[in-house]
Amino acid sequence: xxxxxxxxxSYNDRHPEPQDIFWIVEVAQTSLKKDLELxxxxxxxxxxxxxxxxxxxAKQMIVFRYRENGEYATEQKIEAGTVIPLAFPDxxxxxxxxxx
Numbered sequence: 001x002x003x004x005x006x007x008x009x010s011y012n013d014r015h016p017e018p019q020d021i022f023w024i025v026e027v028a029q030t031s032l033k034k035d036l037e038l039x040x041x042x043x044x045x046x047x048x049x050x051x052x053x054x055x056x057x058a059k060q061m062i063v064f065r066y067r068e069n070g071e072y073a074t075e076q077k078i079e080a081g082t083v084i085p086l087a088f089p090d091x092x093x094x095x096x097x098x099x100x
Contacts, residue, residue: 021063022087023050029057031056042065050086 024043028035035053043051044067051064051072060079064072065086082092 018029018047018049021048023052023085024048027050027056031057032057038064040072052083054098056099061095061098064093 010067010080019073026035032053032055035048044064047067049065049067053062053064054060055062061083062078063078063083064074065076066073075076080094080095082094084092
């Protein structure tokens, strides 16, 4: 399952473009390999600045950030604490709360 965070909620005439999307969150259980490899490459190439994968099996968040040369320069695995989205520095997302 994929969620993207955008300020424009109406895409009747077009798909969202990189400037419309602040970050993407994938929720993965059986699709983890595809989310970490294929989708990460697609989103980086599409200039999405931040991509999170919630690995339900491991109760782990994988955060991809800082695109360089069509791929993400950093990949961080987080099991506890908070994550602050790049586009929204005033928001803190609790990893423990996501996995309940």
